Amino acid sequence: MAIYLDIALQLKNEIHRDYESGDLLPPEQKLAQRFAVNRHTVRRAIDELVQDGLIKRFQGLGNQVTQPAIDYALDNQSCFTYNLSKAGMTLDTQVLGCTEKRLPKDLTQRLQVDENLQSVQIKTCRSINQQPTTLIKHHLFGVSLNVMRGYQSGSLHKYLQTHYQYQAKRGKTRLKARMPTLDECQQLNIGRGVPVMEIHSNYYLVESGELMEYSISISRSDTFEYSVEP
Numbered sequence: 001m002a003i004y005l006d007i008a009l010q011l012k013n014e015i016h017r018d019y020e021s022g023d024l025l026p027p028e029q030k031l032a033q034r035f036a037v038n039r040h041t042v043r044r045a046i047d048e049l050v051q052d053g054l055i056k057r058f059q060g061l062g063n064q065v066t067q068p069a070i071d072y073a074l075d076n077q078s079c080f081t082y083n084l085s086k087a088g089m090t091l092d093t094q095v096l097g098c099t100e101k102r103l104p105k106d107l108t109q110r111l112q113v114d115e116n117l118q119s120v121q122i123k124t125c126r127s128i129n130q131q132p133t134t135l136i137k138h139h140l141f142g143v144s145l146n147v148m149r150g151y152q153s154g155s156l157h158k159y160l161q162t163h164y165q166y167q168a169k170r171g172k173t174r175l176k177a178r179m180p181t182l183d184e185c186q187q188l189n190i191g192r193g194v195p196v197m198e199i200h201s202n203y204y205l206v207e208s209g210e211l212m213e214y215s216i217s218i219s220r221s222d223t224f225e226y227s228v229e230p
Contacts, residue, residue, distance in 0.1 A: 007035050007045035021067035059191035069225035074173055093153045096123040100145045120148045132188050133223045139214040168212050171202035195221040
């Protein structure tokens, strides 16, 4: 067996036995010293673990044991807190801003609404186990800025239901993968080489069918696995 494959097998066994999801492997230089090989050989061994999905490389961080992806279902009733609650996870929400603004022209065209339409825009950062995972920009319609400034944590849709008796369902959803901006890297604590998933979602009021929210979420691609319900 090639030396790098033997090292990969040893590391694989150690990961299963001694490591938790999110743990970092020792630096490649230390691994090279331990196995009495050069760093190139260690790098080839770790390449095998990356291919197996056991390790992810993060620029400036190192080689991290992967965490099982969260199954995130994009169904009619789903919202961020709802999906995580179904998976038995706890969520922390940080409100980054709450303002009233006119919708950008590209959004008015996409949503086919009046170009002078105002919305309350709330920016949030969602964290799982104190790890930032998702940035969301909520464009809300038919709500008061003063009322929405009272939202501080938890489910935004639950807050809307409490204060406005709004019941919403998901409409059209668009997804695309891209590389993160510098600001997104800093906010999500990721390297520039980790892609993000950008999701655009429409939410409509169940009773009237009117548009209640247009949201844009930016999530770490190494955290979520999306499924689309028929």
